[in-house]
Amino acid sequence: MNITKERILQAIQESEYILTSTHNKLCLPIINRIYKKMINGIKFDDIKVCDSTIIDGHHRYISSILANMKLEEAKSSKTSATIEYDWLDIEFVEEEWDTKDKILRLNELDALYNNISLEKIIELTK
Template sequence: MNVLDKTNILNTIANKQAELRSTHKKLSLPLINRLYKKMARGIKFDAIKVCDSLIIDGHHRYISSLLADVDLETLKSPKTSATIAYDWTEVDFVAEDWDTEDDILHWNHLDAQSNILALEELLELTR
């Protein structure tokens, strides 16, 4: 995928007939893009937590998995205060990166470790 924007995301959601619904009104495009690149290159991620069809934890992973055509496991989760469902067309996909450089390095270390890769291998895969 060349351009990652709201139009591409909504087209993917529609084409894949996404069953899970958002409980977040805003999501970060740079975060989705990082996860998408990793998933598209075979990096594995934790399951998404859901209650009924609502995503409780894992919105960015869910969207990234749809874009990368990767199946992620879902785990049942108890309801939380995040129970307002938003249609994906109502979600703001913002250009703001919610992770700092230190956060990104931390997540890269964890992703490399959980996928039994050296950090350098993970970084090479995601360039």
């Protein structure tokens, strides 16, 4: 699937699992990597939520909506600096935010968390 802002907004609109964002910019390559893992059965940590607002886990949330999965939520809290954004106002950038080393480390952690080989994780994200 070609993941675009339009596809993301459509998936959110069609979903019954709606949360609010506290980020005004998200990374499409990260969403794409996580989505590929999710549709292949890779499990992820809970996202942190306060009421119906995502505090941590925005890329996982979007990926889960696209993969038609619901992630577990861990209770979190807002601060006075927390700003909520409408999904229509969020910028989804093509720029890669993660370094190759960070992607490798995340893949290692996902392999460990899911008790599968690093090679399998890498294969799933191609």
